[in-house]
Amino acid sequence: MTTKELRLSIEEVDVTNTSPEVVVEVYQDNMLQFATFVSASKKGGAYDTVNVKTDADDDGDMDEEDETILLELATAFSRFK
Numbered sequence: 001m002t003t004k005e006l007r008l009s010i011e012e013v014d015v016t017n018t019s020p021e022v023v024v025e026v027y028q029d030n031m032l033q034f035a036t037f038v039s040a041s042k043k044g045g046a047y048d049t050v051n052v053k054t055d056a057d058d059d060g061d062m063d064e065e066d067e068t069i070l071l072e073l074a075t076a077f078s079r080f081k
């Protein structure tokens with residue numbers, strides 16, 4: 001059985017906006033499979049931009065559902081203190 005692991009961190013990746021990004025890294029059996037970052041276009045606003053697209057739900061397409069998963073993940077993480 002493979003182990004999937006998500007690593008989340010808050011980092012300033014995109015300096016063209018005024019909020020820090022949430023960096024999402026997906027590991028499978030300790031190997032990095034995918035990385036993206038999620039931005040908020042307004043300072044203190046909601047996370048609304050996924051910068052590298054992925055098929056998060058593994059249903060064969062990259063659509064709004066995949067974006068929603070990453071946006072919700074970033075939003076939840078940003079509330080975790």
Ligand SMILES: [Ca+2]
Nearest residue numbers: 014017019020
């Ligand atoms: Ca930023």
Ligand SMILES: [Ca+2]
Nearest residue numbers: 055059061066
């Ligand atoms: Ca998908």
